[in-house]
Amino acid sequence: MTDHDTDEQNHSDAQNHTDEQVRAAQSAALELAKLSEQSRNDALRAIADAIDARHDEILAANEKDVTEGERLLEQGEYTQALVDRLKLSPSKLNSITEMVRSVAEQDDPLGKTLEARELDEDLELYKVAVPIGVVGSVFESRPDALVQIAALCLKSGNAVLLKGGSEASHSNRILFDIIREATEAAADVPDGWAHLVEAREDVDRMLELDESIDLLMPRGSSAFVQYIQDNTSIPVLGHTEGICHVYVDRDADLSMAADIAFDAKVQYPAVCNAVETLLVHESVAADFLPDIVARYEEAGVEVRGDERVRELVDVEAATEEDWSTEYGDLVVSVRVVDSLEDAVDHVTTYGSKHTDSIVTEDADRAGRFMRSVDSASVFHNASTRFADGYRFGLGAEVGISTGKIHARGPVGLEGLTTYKYHLEGDGHLVATYAGEDAKPYTHREFEGTWTPGRRSRD
The missing domain is CATH 3.40.605.10 (Aldehyde Dehydrogenase; Chain A, domain 1)
Structure with a gap:
């Protein structure tokens, strides 16, 4: 042979x-x-x-x-x-x-x-x-x-x-x-x-x-x-991959933001719901970046920043490729943005529709971000690591769907279910509802539970 x-x-x-x-x-x-x-x-x-x-x-x-x-x-x-x-x-x-x-x-x-x-x-x-x-x-x-x-x-x-x-x-x-x-x-x-x-x-x-x-x-x-x-x-x-973001807004509690950004990267960096890019509003960057970068570096995280970040802290230079990379490791890219809209634009351009979070004390701005970001999970004042079937109370998950059809998120x-229609009748014929003397359908919704072989209303 x-x-x-x-x-x-x-x-x-x-x-x-x-x-x-x-x-x-x-x-x-x-x-x-x-x-x-x-x-x-x-x-x-x-x-x-x-x-x-x-x-x-x-x-x-x-x-x-x-x-x-x-x-x-x-x-x-x-x-x-x-x-x-x-x-x-x-x-x-x-x-x-x-x-x-x-x-x-x-x-x-x-x-x-x-x-x-x-x-x-x-x-x-x-x-x-x-x-x-x-x-x-x-x-x-x-x-x-x-x-x-x-x-x-x-x-x-x-x-x-x-x-x-x-x-x-x-x-x-x-x-x-x-x-x-x-x-x-x-x-x-x-x-x-x-x-x-x-x-x-x-x-x-x-x-x-x-x-x-x-x-x-x-x-x-x-x-x-x-x-x-x-x-x-x-x-x-x-x-698919999780290119997750945390956006620190101009109205963020910076202590909370640091804790969230740290947890989202360091708690378990090898998983798809770990943060890969940190976005920081320009008005809080000078106050926020030195502390979070120090915490990251103490935990062994390699920080890569854009030019505006590097004007404030001594970190490696981020490349265009970094913004669309899922590291799955102790690496994070950081960018300074001018507005909430710029943060949304960045997530839309580079994200994977997995999980993104905004840290802000302004409910209206939180709402704008959460409505504008087209991801399976969008959080307010919480770590991206919560995107998980067990944590969501689903028992577990078969995966996190970043698409939109059938199921989304964890x-x-x-x-894992679909549906079918069960019709319970009593000798009913379509002919009764056709022709000149057609009987009208009632088409009324009701609270009820299907039980095999008999009709049941709650």
Whole structure:
């Protein structure tokens, strides 16, 4: 067999493997959609208990990934931010299980009556929340992302294909195995509701299966998300880079502004909701910049400023590229602006529609900024680091959508549901409402909850 024949055989094997996984996921999704809330919650708690019981195994697997990551960091192939995202610890694992239990405690997203409308007497239409179906998620180096996504998909009744980065392969495998074994022990959870995808060829095959996969959720760089969007006809809910801003207004409490700017950069710089650019109104720049730059430098942050910043503090020069860069590290770019409008223009030009914050004591100016900035999350007097599904009370998130269709911002359980219409009648015929003697529709909204087989009004 030639090398070409071998490559073709490997490609065919990968296609067959992926096709089998997707068929199993489709079958499981139909069963999962009917699973009771109690069964889904019990399975989630079983996952949390299993992770708690196997810390040593998880940390041993994670150490392999981190060791390899540090080797590649020394060779210049990885960044420190990527290695930081890889690392797990006992406290991190405790946070993961707390997140899973939090998802279990969320209200059931399925079966909710979103709208109820009477079309005529005893003819009632209900709009009801249901799962999306089969979800494919391709995500970055953070192993905890696998658990977050799996937990949210289980709670929302969706089957899921999980493709993590090769840099976290050992961590992803052990976490997936724990999740699979915990849910296999739960008699009600259908086999095949979750699958681990590891090969790049499997991802390429997933992109072709538009009749079988209902939604793709890539988490990564803008270029990566764009690649997914350009190579599939499956709907894509993109989680792209976070070029987040904090704008310190002329009417800001400067002590508060310094605390917010520091927290937004230093508390955890490797994540997408960390601030990358600090904008400062010219009227407060001379008072504000020396103190915040000193705090940043004491924390090991490299500060890059425009010419007006560098007239006030001794920092590196910012380039045009800095304004559109997601550092994911202890680096921040700083610019002095002449007005609130200039701050908005900068965010509009260079931002990624993720999260931006204004610090000001003037409510009117805060409102102008928040209405003008077209980002998924816009904050007033708060750190950008609050842009997170858990902190928003969503239990967790599958990602932060910077687009505008279907779901936006931290995507939790609601973002993993769609709806369908249930019509309850009593022998009603369309002919009754057509022709010269047509009976009129009532089309009255009412408070009601759909119950199978019978009409129900609150």
